[in-house]
Every structure is written in structure tokens, then in C-alpha cells.
Amino acid sequence: MSIRNSFTIDGERVDFEPGQSILQAALAAGVFIPHLCFHPEFSAHGSCKLCTVVVNGRNGSACTIAAMPGQEVRSDTPELNQRRRMLLQMLFVEGNHFCPGCEKSGNCKLQAMAYELEMFNDHFQHFFPDRGPVDASHPEVMLDRNRCIQCELCVRASRDIDGKEVFSLAGRGPASHLVVNAASGLLGDTPFAATDKAAEVCPVGAIMVKRVGFTAPIGRRKYDGASIRDQIEHPAPAQEG
Amino acid sequence: MQGLDDTLGQILTAHRKDPRRLVQILRAAQSEAGWISPEIAAFLADELCMPISRIHAVVQFYAFLYDRPVGRYRVLFSDNIIDRMLGSVALRQHMQRRMKVGRGAVSADGLVSIDTTSCTGMGDQGPALMINNRQIVRLTTRRIDEICDLMRDGAPLEDWPSHYFTISDRIRRAESLLGTSYVPGKALAQAIELGPQGVLDDLRRSNLRGRGGAGFTTAMKWELCAEAEAETRYIICNADEGEPGTFKDRVLLNSFAERIFEGMAIGGYAIGARHGVIYLRGEYDYLRAPLEMKLAAMRQRGLLGTNVLGVPGFDFDIEIQMGAGAYICGEETALIESLEGKPGRPRIRPPFPVTRGYNDMPSVVNNVETLCKVVEVMRIGGRAYALLGTKQSTGSKLISVSGDVARPGVYEYPFGVRIQTVLDDCGATDVAAVQISGAGGMTLAPHEFGRRIAFEDVPTSGAFMVFNRSRDMFEVARNFMHFFAHESCGFCTPCRVGCALSASIMDKIAAGLGAQYELNELTRLGAVMRTSSHCGLGQTAGNAVADTLQKFRPDYERRLMAGDFAPAFDLDAALERARQVTSREDAQAHLEGVA
DSSP, rough: OGGGEEEEEEEEEEEOTTTTTHHHHHHHHHHOOOOSSOOOOOOOOOOOTTTEEETTTOOOOOOTSSSTTTOOEEOOOHHHHHHHHHHHHHHHHHHHHOOOOOTTTTHHHHHHHHHHHTTTOOOOOOOOOOOSSOOOOSEEEEGGGGOOOOOOOOOOOHTTTTTOOEEEEESSGGGGGEEEESOOOOOGGGGGTTHHHHHHHSSSSSEEETOTTSSSSSSHHHHSSSSSGOOOOOOOOOOOO | OOOHEEEEEEHHTTTTTOGGGHHHHOOOOOOHHSSOOOHHHHHHHHTTTTTTTHHHHHHHTTTTOOSSSSSSSEEEEESSSHHHHHHHHHHHHHHHHHOOBBTTTOOOTTTTTEEEOOOOOTTTTSSSSTTTEEEEEESSHHHHHHHHHHHHHHHOGGGGGGGGOOOOOOEEEETTTTSSSSTTTHHHHHHHHHHHHHHHHHHHTOOOOOOOOOBHHHHHHHHHHHSSSOOEEEEEEOOOOOTTTHHHHHHHHOOOOOHHHHHHHHHHHTTTOOOOEEOOOOGGGGHHHHHHHHHHHHTTTTBBSSSSSGGGTTOOOEEEOOOOOOOGGSSSSHHHHHHHTSOOOOOOOSTTTTSGGGGOOEEEEHHHHHHHHHHHHHHOOOOHHSSOOOSSBSSEEOOOOOSSSSSSSEEEEEOBBBBHHHHHHEEEEEEEEEESSSTTTTEEGGGGGGOBBBBBBOOOSSSSEEEETOHHHHHHHHHHHHHHHHHSOOOSSHHHHHHHHHHHHHHHHTTTTOOOOHHHHHHHHHHHHHHHHHHHHHHTHHHHHHHHHOOHHHHHHHHOOSSSSSSSSOOHHHHHHHHTTTTTOOOGGGGHHHH
């Protein structure tokens, strides 16, 4: 790798392939930058803002800024992590994220990120949103909009991978919420399936496949043993043929 | 339903069944049916071959699209702080009492619904309201009473006294833009004489900068767009004048429209664009028909259409697309999303619109005023133009003056004018503060009135709201914070949640439950919103709170309670539901009773 295609994160050199974002290059190099709405298999969204870093003195989302030679990126600093904690607290109070009563606990990226960033409380006043009742109309999957963090991963997965466009984000501001592609508004009336990519990408407990919630006991779930920092997800290798 | 299907079919045909025209289609459908019913949504989804969820996403994003029935008369009171200072709240409550309907509700007989809306651009002649997309200004109790009678009688709006709907220009001071005569086509002829590159060169010499607020050099924007490889390019006029307290574009659209069109045509000539689009805010719907007429007249004169001014191959025409009540659509990439029939959420930049904009083609988005200035540059030449104003901020600027002044209206000054000069000219006395450039701009205190309006000192998109010493700057900031909470598109965490949290903290302070703790919280939230938000809305949403906290702290402190902290959560009130269920009202069922 030529010296030209490298930049630094907190002083550490990171090589990149042209076309990669700062976040992609960092994760590929094993340098963790907290993120929620980014997923290696999808185009960047840039909405959760957890990956906000300082690039050559300017704030920006690591997932949407192209990696450039010689960039000086600051990420793991007390100030930026404090900001990230606050963004996490915002996401926690905006929805109904009560870990002890949620079957996603242990597999939840929001929770894992909160542990990783040492967020010890919700701090702000809870919104207790009412984005409608739990939609259990689908035989295999349930949808709890009040646990949604509006990352639009399901929107992207259903549209770009499953080819179904089951989900959209509707409304504005704090009233934003998921809607599904059915005149009835019910997930059960869409072509959604538990095997869809959109069913597995939800980082929180908004889209939950039924009857498997406790197949792995609490204590032996994805983030119970190791921090999310040490379990960086990489894009699936390209299929041969 | 058959009749409605036919009507919808006609609307769809008129819009070529193009899903990218969804916002326009929904507006048209709603003006026929009153609201977007589930049947209409399903019909449109079917005809446009799109998921119904996409229809819902759009309808629920725009304030002027409704997915539930509204009154046959939809009354929306402009809720900017200036309207409030002119008594809009009392007038609204008066109307609500007379029509027996709560805020945000529909009367039992379906006749009327009453609500508030963000600044409607009538700050110089408020208080103002909108009724079924028409604007009524200079409201008084008497006029509200008359309106109530007309609504009760079911009188169609066309039969209402026409003077209700008369909007004045109120030009108070004119310079090179408002004060010069205009000969249609002269600037465009000059442009053709210069040739496309010559236009860009002259524009660069003028150092004209965008009037929307950010101040990007217009020549550079046009050059970047001209250089981008593409078959098609667009000139888009941003007429989504939503910044609270701004109304100068309204005046330009009303009385100087030909210059806007000609500025767009010059742009089309310079960058090789054949299509122009004006994105007109929904609040200015009443301007649409006159604008269409003026466009037709321009076409007749050969200033628009094919072979414009007889130049073979120079084809350029303009169409108007309407907004539907979303402040964020003034942000250029959100505007483009809206033009493409989507919710107005700002895009990730880069790519910038000059390389990939409307329909993924290179697009120039210019403010209404900027396009008028292009005509001026062509008329007097770039060098002469650059002599006006200051070195970094050439030419003149339109200022929308409202609030505690004797003569509200539009004032045109060369850049570099001092705040105090504007205050003197508009008859403002005993001034405590001036809010520059809208809700996200700067709040200036008297010791700053010597500063100058210019990109290098006090930049502005044009709003100039004046507050005298009787005003409460805390309430001003609280109004702005609620504005942002209402208008945040919801895309990014810091703005979506931060604005809502900040607004509720301001409410808590207003309720007398705030302490020093809350002031610190506002500062902390403001910092995260400023540094982490996706676009300018979130980045500037905390400005007014930060500025007033610093400069008008007593307005906050006199509301604070003595203690360190009080919860906003009212435990006793939260027990009300339990009391109702158990039919208890005794002392033991109340917290103080337990103590």
C-alpha cells in the first residue's frame, strides 16, 4: 500500500482503498469508531451521528466522508465520546428502550454501544412515544415501533437486498416512525418474511423474529461476552462465480 | 368514488403519471378531496406503481398534506414570535371560542379546523392566518368575527371581501434592485452578447454571492455546474422563503417576477440548462396564478421557450412546483428531494447539487434575490457592480424588517449598513434586541448595533426582527426552539431529539420549574446539535437560546426556582389515571395526602 493512500486516526496510520469512507477504512483496519446506522453491506446513511469525528479540524460523519490521503482524524477523544454518550442518551429516551424487559438484550447494538461508551444512565426526560401498538399481525415477525431508532437499515435492506420495499420512514421530526407497505398498515399484509435481510439487520428490538428470542439465554448472547468494539462486522466476501 | 377516480386520473395525466411529481399530485388531489383518504392513497399508489408506504411517508412529512379529515375551512394562524407580539394567540383563542373548536381539532360539524403554522411570511402586516391556502393579513378581533360569520354561512372564499386577501409590498427603501427601472430582455440580450463564458467571467468580476444566507459565490456555483459532465442541467429558484421573519422574496415574487425569470434564463444560457424550476413555498400559493401569467407573457415575448431571443438552440423554460409546508425544504438538497416527490430530508453532501442535483443531474439552486441580482450584474457590468457594498459583500441586500418598529417592510441597503442605521430608518426606539437572519441567526444586543450587515460581519438571509425593552427575550427564544422542534425533518439524532429536548426544557423553565441545572443542559444540548447535526437547521437551532442565555440572562434567571433541581415529571398528576380507575378522590389518593 502506498503512503499516498493512508490517513491517521488519533495518530495511528490507517491505509485505505480509494472509494472507502473513513469509517469503512477504519473498520477494515480494525480501528473501531462507534456507529449504529452504518452497516458494511449497505450504502451509508449518516443519520445516527454516533460516528461523528473531527477531520482536519471539522466535524463530520466518518461513514459519509471519503477517506483522503493525509487526513488527520480524531475519534477516540474524551470530548467526542462525551458527545456520543449524549447521542446515545437521546436515542434511549426518545424510544422505549428498557433493556431488562427486552428480549433483544444482549444482542442489541444500542445497548452494546451504551456499554462500550460507558453510558451509565438515560439522563434526559423520557419521551414515552406512542407510535402505535406492537404489530404482531405477521406470523413470524413482530414490529415494535416504539423501540425503533430510525436508522433505516430495514428500509435499505428491504429495498436494496430483498427487493420488496416493505418499510418507509414517515412523519417528521420526533414524530418520525416506520410505516409498512400495506393499505391496512399491518406487517402481516406485506410480503415480508422472517428470512428477509430486513428481518436481521435491525440493531435494536424493533423488528423481532418470533419464537427465537430466548434460544440463546441471557449471558450467552452476542455482546454479553465481548464488547461491540471487539466484534467489528465486515462486509460479506464477494461470492465466487 | 367513480367521480373522484376520474378526477384523480386527470390529475395523474396532467403530471404524466410521474412518481417524481408526487408532492404536486398529492396537493392537487387534496384540493379536490380535502384530504388524502386511505382510498386516495391506495388509488395513487396503484396508479403510480409505488408502495403505499411511500405515499404515507410523503403525506405525513408535509404540514399542508393531511391523512385525516380537516375542516372545510382550514384555518392556520402564523405562529412566529412577531405574529404573537401582534396578538395572534388571543385572536386564535377568540376564533376557537366562537367556532367551538380546540386547537388542532376539527369542529363537530366538520366545518372548521383551527391550528397554528410556522411563519407565513407576513411579518410586516400580521397577525396573519391562512385559510385553505389563501393568506389573510392585518387581523383584528373584528375581522376574526367577520371571518367566523362567513365560515358559519358557508360562504365560498371567492365571495369573501377581496381586501381580506390584499397583501401589500411595503417597500420602504430602494436601491439598485428595487429602485431601478427594468426593461424585460435587456439583461438576457447582454448575456447573449457576452456569450456563456463571458457571462460567467462578468459574474465572477461582480463577486455576487448567494442571498440565501450561506453566501456561496454565484459564479463559482454556475461554473461548477457548467463543468459537470451531463446531458441535462437545471436552474432551480429557491422560493421556499421559510425563515421566520423573512418576506423580501414574497415582494420580489409579487412585483419583480420578470427579473427572477430572466435571471434564471441567463443562468440557463450560461451553464447550458434548458429547464428551470421555481420551488414556491406552499404558503405563497396565492402567488402561483399571477406568476404563471407572467411566465406566459415572457414566453410570448420570446424570452422563454425555444430559440429564446432568436438564438438558435437556446431553449429555456420555467415551471413552478409547490412546496407543502416544510421549512427544511429551503435547504437546497431537501428542496431537490421534495421536487423529486419525496420527503424533504437533506442529502448527504458531497455530491453537491452542482454535480448531482435534481434528477441526479447537475443543478444550480439560487435564491430568488440572487437571480434578480444576476439581471443587475448584466445591466451594469460585473466591475461596476463590485463597487457597491463592501469588498467581500458586493451590491445591495434586501432586509425584511418587522417587530417593534414604526415602519415594517422591505428595506434595501448596500452591504455594510450598520444595524443602528436600519433601526433609525424603520423607526425603532428603545430597542433591546434584533434577531438577524431568522430563528437560527444571531440575536444582537444594543452594544452590537454598530456592527454591519455583510457576510464578513453579520451575515443574513434577510430577516430583521426588532424587539423593544418591553419584550421578553426568553419567550422569543422559546418560540424559536419550538419552531425548530416542529420543523426538524427528523433525519439525524442530534436535531430530532435535541430540538425536542431543548423545547421541553424551555417549557419547564417557563413553568417555573427550571434551575441553573436546566440552563447548563440547554448549553450542553446546543453544543451537540451544533457540532453533530446533519444540516444547517440542526447546527443553528440552538443559536437563539445560546445568544439570549448569554446576552439576556436575566430573562431566564427571573424564572428560575431557588433550589438545585425540580423534576418536570408530576407524580401526583401521573396518578390521575389510577384514581379514575379506582374511583378515588380522597386525600389518601393524593401524594400530599400520603405525606
